């Protein structure tokens with residue numbers, strides 16, 4: 001599925017449900033997103049299966065400058081019953097002519113005067129026969145006119161631009177998933193309809209050869225001088241995976257061979273940024289060929305397969321897995337050693353892995369309908385990490401998976417309104433779609449990871465091989481997947497011995513059908529050693545339903561800690577169950593290295609023992625379990641499911657913790673709590689002091705400069721902890737950053753790539769308009785888009801109001817800020833400084849119609865409004881926003897309802913802060929070495945809180 005928008009949207013939705021993944025991991029898990037809208041499940045949008053495509057030829061005459069094309073599509077179809085009509089999808093500009101031939105190539109008469117009718121609302125063309133046709137083969141030919149969309153968010157065939165030597169050049173490319181192929185040609189635009197496609201493109205002679213799924217079979221120069229390229233027929237494929245690209249882009253083939261080509265394609269200019277993607281992508285292709293035991297290059301059903309990867313300056317998604325021609329946002333494919341930071345390098349490796357995995361999961365075997373999208377996306381999201389890990393072990397992607405997939409998905413699943421992996425209801429607003437995205441991607445991958453630990457890696461691999469082999473070139477259903485797992489498990493006698501009575505298909509299906517994720521509550525009887533377990537769905541608020549999961553449980557205890565064996569030793573199949581530990585006082589920890597997809601809450605005594613262990617020798621407990629512990633505890637604070645003193649007792653070990661994974665589990669949630677206290681100055685200051693003290697050791701230990709031998713997690717820890725520290729006002733961090741910024745400005749000494757985000761930010765935050773202009777100039781002349789995004793983000797750290805106004809104005813008017821970055825820029829302005837809020841609000845109030853227009857549509861305006869929810873931390877600001885919202889209700893249009901939920905979220909956030917502030921304040925005061933707590937301050941704060949209780 002196509003990547004991104006999800007990045008932005010999930011972040012926004014996460015913010016609005018109070019699951020803020022703002023910093024720094026807001027870009028990690030959401031790079032792919034489909035623009036599902038609304039009523040695709042409405043039967044009127046769907047085709048019947050009594051007509052099946054056998055093969056489709058698409059012939060397009062493309063006029064790039066004029067943003068239009070003429071098309072002829074020829075569909076050979078199999079009709080299985082008597083019919084008077086054939087219905088196809090279409091969303092083209094106009095259909096000029098339709099003709100139908102029978103198997104003997106005799107014309108079939110159509111109705112006069114209405115040989116075909118068009119329904120623009122349902123995006124349908126109906127071919128009306130003069131009399132009933134009988135079952136058999138027919139050829140439908142449609143001549144039509146189409147449009148190259150100028151707004152990439154409109155998808156279909158759309159237009160983008162780039163500059164080369166100050167000359168503006170255009171290109172056109174496709175994004176068809178999930179229902180945009182019909183904008184390029186009338187067709188059967190649902191994943192279940194699969195057939196070979198033959199694409200022919202005619203273009204201007206000033207361009208270079210076009211690209212499509214397959215290689216060019218022949219080229220003809222027409223009498224007009226225009227050039228026609230016909231591509232080899234594709235293997236059997238769904239319409240959403242068809243693709244083509246018309247431009248003067250250039251390609252390199254540095255890692256592939258003649259038999260196994262591997263091309264990186266980009267605009268003219270940054271071809272020296274191709275080699276990393278070429279090397280890692282080729283390696284990953286070979287890794288997956290061997291894992292699935294199905295060769296990528298032999299998937300072409302007799303035709304040669306190519307393996308092209310195109311970097312696009314403008315792309316509404318993050319990447320899209322078109323067979324043979326994968327599209328990427330440029331920042332996710334092009335690597336520049338001097339300018340691409342580690343996090344972006346990880347994106348490149350993992351996104352390529354994700355898209356390549358789709359060649360097996362999605363392209364070769366396709367989900368029947370979008371409700372089963374997880375059959376494509378969960379697997380792509382799983383191999384995104386694990387095949388990239390095999391290619392690049394030094395990136396630690398197997399461990400990073402726990403943060404980016406498991407903890408992200410658990411965050412999403414904490415919401416009461418989250419969708420299950422298998423999605424059956426009609427989505428009628430974008431937020432449901434966003435939830436659906438998280439469930440299919442990160443949650444699906446996390447469930448697969450749990451099952452792999454459960455059935456063992458070899459059995460897991462065998463199950464996937466069975467599924468792929470048995471359903472190749474066809475469609476897959478969840479039942480096919482479960483059958484493949486049952487078969488593979490049945491071949492392993494150890495499974496039945498270890499887990500008597502457990503049916504793997506039933507286990508799997510429970511995780512697919514249930515929305516949300518469970519928390520296992522653990523009660524340890526230290527006298528008897530009985531460890532009692534109770535499961536329920538974890539929700540941050542509200543009363544959860546009574547769903548039960550079959551939870552494979554791994555666990556260990558303090559008498560004999562073992563964090564190496566992640567294979568579950570018990571399956572909790574009912575609401576309650578138990579395991580037995582040795583008699584005596586020692587801690588129990590469940591879910592070793594967070595290999596399962598569930599949270600764990602312990603009784604107070606056990607929490608106390610864990611806290612003591614973490615303080616005395618934290619390394620006895622695996623870093624990923626420590627990461628889960630802090631992440632769970634912070635969510636339990638938010639849900640009111642742990643006592644505040646117990647929670648802070650557990651968290652106290654962080655003062656000596658330096659590990660990236662553990663801090664990553666904590667920082668976003670600590671920041672969320674911090675922000676909820678912003679309107680209560682006494683509590684806020686106390687919490688700020690607490691955080692500064694908590695991170696101080698980690699900052700000291702990590703230092704301010706990357707060393708030559710630093711591991712990936714060391715560099716990532718430095719990026720995240722210093723970014724957090726500088727934002728919090730840590731003096732050492734600020735001093736160091738200012739020194740680096742000044743030497744960048746005055747002596748042009750480049751800042752280390754991984755430090756740029758916080759160094760630039762501190763430089764601008766403490767500088768003036770000239771600092772902003774300096775960086776803005778760098779932004780405008782950069783040739784590396786990943787680095788440009790870092791600059792775009794940090795430009796928003798300026799506190800100079802005129803600069804922020806300039807910045808926001810640029811988002812509407814500068815074509816250097818790509819359409820896919822505009823919403824991000826709006827969010828960056830909010831994140832940059834809390835002082836920016838008023839400027840951003842005024843910008844929104846004064847320009848919302850133009851934002852809607854220039855950012856790419858109403859959904860983009862809604863995204864901007866959504867982004868506000870985490871930042872309206874003051875009652876007066878909420879009232880101000882709400883007044884604007886209601887005064888302009890009509891003009892704000894469909895974004896109004898987004899505004900209403902922003903108000904609700906912001907109010908709930910205030911209320912949450914009010915409810916816990918006094919207890920957190922008093923807990924921190926009692927823990928603080930400086931015991932200067934005064935009753936009066938406490939009372940003042942309570943009074944302040946009372947003011948805001950609604």
Ligand SMILES: [Zn+2]
Pocket residue numbers: 001002003032354358376377380
């Ligand atoms: Zn995908």
